[in-house]
Amino acid sequence: MEKKKGLISVIDKPTFLLPAILITVAVIIGIVIPEQFGKAANWAFGFTTTNFGWFYAVGSTLLLVFCLWAGFSKYGKIKLGGKDAKPEMSFFSWFAVALTSGIAIGIVFYGIAEPLGNFTSPPGFTGWEANSPDAAEGALKYVFMHWGLHPYAIYTAAGLCCAFMFWNAKKKFQVSSSLYPIFGEKMNGTPGKIINGLCIFAIVGGIGTSLGIGVTQLSAGINYVFGTNYSDTALALFVISGMAIFYITAACTGLHKGIKYVSNANMYIYFALMIWAFLFGGTLFILNNTSTAIGQYIALIIPQSFYLEPVKQTGWVSGWTIFYWAWWLSFAPLVGLFLIKLAKGRTIRQFVLVNMVAPTLFAIAWFGIFGSSAIHEEIINGALAGEIADGGLAIALFAYVKTLPLTPILFVLVFAAIVFSFATLAESMTLTIADMTTKEEYIDEEKGIGSPRLLKVFWGVLMGLIAFALLYSGGLSALQTAVVVCGLPILILQLVMAAAYIKSMLKRSDYDETLNKEEKEALIKEEKQ
Helix, strand or coil, X not given: CCCCCCHHHHECHHHHHHHHHHHHHHHHHHHHCHHHHHHHHHHHHHHHHHHHHHHHHHHHHHHHHHHHHHHHCHHHHCECCCCCCCCCCCHHHHHHHHHHCCCHHHXXXXXXXXXXXXXXXXXXXXXXXXXXXXXXXXXXXXXXXXXXXXXXXXXXXXXXXXXXXXXXXXXXXXXXXXXXXXXXXXXXXXXHHHHHHHHHHHHHHHXXXXXXXXXXXXXXXHHHHHCCCCCHHHHHHHHHHHXXXXXXXXXXXXXXXXXXXXXXHHHHHHHHHHHHHHHHXXXXXXXXXXXXXXXXXXXXXXXXXXXXXXXXXXXXXHHHHHHHHHHHHHHHHHHHHHHHCCCCCCEHHHHHHHHHHHHHHHHHHHHHHHHHHHHHHHHHHCCHHHHHHHHCHHHHHHHHHCCCCCHHHHHHHHHHHHHXXXXXXXXXXXXXXXXXXXXXXXXXXXXXXCCCHHHHHHHHHHHHHHHHXXXXXXXXXXXXXXXXXXHHHHHHHHHHHHHHHHHHHHCHHHCCCCCCHHHHHHHHHHHHC
C-alpha cells in the first residue's frame, strides 16, 4: 500500500458520485425554493403513509423476529472475526458508542415531550380524555413501543447482515456486501454501487431530520434559558456551523479516540440526569408508573405492532408510529455498518444483546423516569404542559428540569447532552460514509487506516447543509415528511438482506473464511444432516 495518494484517486467514484450529486441538488432546491420543497415533502408523506403504512408495520416487526432468531438460535454462538478474534473495546464503551451513535438525539428531544403529550393529548383511537387517570397510566406504553425493541431491532438487523459478511466472509465494508449470498459478485459491480449510493442518500435524509431536531432543541434552549430572542434561521445556522466543526473534528480522530470519548462522556451525562430526576422528580410515582407501563408494553407489543387504525383513521399512527419506523429505517444500513466496526471478537448473540436488548432497557429507564416525572409534575402543579405548548416541544426538557433542584447545573448538563448526542450521531455517520466512499485498497481496519480526512470533512459539511436546508424549508414538519420517503426502499432492502443472512447461516461453510480446513469439513457434514 502506497503511503500517499491524491484524494481523487482514493475516492470510490461510483459510490461517491450518486449520493453526493443527489444530496447537493436536494440542498440547493431546499434553500432556493423552500416552499415547493416543503409541498413536495408533504405529498410524499401522505402517499407513503396512506399506501404503505401496513408495509412499515409488518416489515419492521419481521426484522424484530429476525434479530431474536439470529441472536438466540444456535448461530448466536458464532464469533465475528473468527474464533481467535479479540474485542477492541470494553462492554461499556461498546454499549456507549452503539447507543449514542443511533437515536440518542431523539431520546433527548422526546424524553419529556412524547410521554407528556400522550397524557395531555392522548392518541385519538384510545378514547381517553386529556389529563385523565387512564391517559396518565397508559401514556408510557406507546412511548416504549416507539423507543423499545422495534427501533433497535431495525438497527441490529442491518448490522447483523453486514457483520458476518465483513468479518467472517471477508467482503468489502459496504452495505451491498450483505447481499452477496443471493447476488454474488454483482454486489461488487454497478448494482452494488447503486445500492450503497442510495443508502448514503437515505441516511443523509435521516440525519438531516435528527440534526435538525437537535439544532431546533439547542436553539430553542438558548432562547429559553437566557431569555434571548435570536432569529431561528440565524441561530440555527450558527449552531449547525459550530456543531459541524465539533463532529467533523471528532470523526477525523477515529473510532477509538474522539468517538469513544465523546460517547462515554455522553453516557455519564445521561446517567447523572436520570439519577437526579429519579431522586427529585417523584420517586414513588416513577417506580409505580414505570412498572405499570412495562407490563402494558409487554401485553401491547404484538397487537400494536400491526395496528393501523383501519376505521378510526385519527392520523396518530401514521404521524407517530409510521414516522418513527421510517426514521429508524433511513438510518439503519449505515448505522448497522458502523456498528460492525465495534463488533470484532464478539459473538452474534452478544451483538444482539448489546445493540438491541441493552438499549431497549436503557430507553425504558430513560422514558420511564423522565416521562413519569413529567406526568407527575403536571398532575401536581398543572403548569408544565402549558409552558411547553407556549414555547414548543423543543423547550420540553429545559422546562422540566426547571422544576428540579440545582436548575442552573441541570441546564448545563442538558446543553451538554444535546451537543454530545448531536455529535456522536453525526461523527459516526461521517466516519462510516467516508469509509464507504473510499476505495477498498486504502482501508485497513486491522491497522486502523481509514478514509482521508478531506472526505470526512466533505460529508460532515454536507450533512450540516442538508439539516439547514430541511429546517429552512419548513421546520420539523418538512423534516418529518422528508424522512418517511427515505425509509420505504430501505425496508425492502433490509428484508432482502435478512434473507441473504439466513442463507449465509444455513450454508456457512460456503462463506466463512475464518474456518480452517478441519472446521470447514466438520461444518459441511453438519449442514448435510
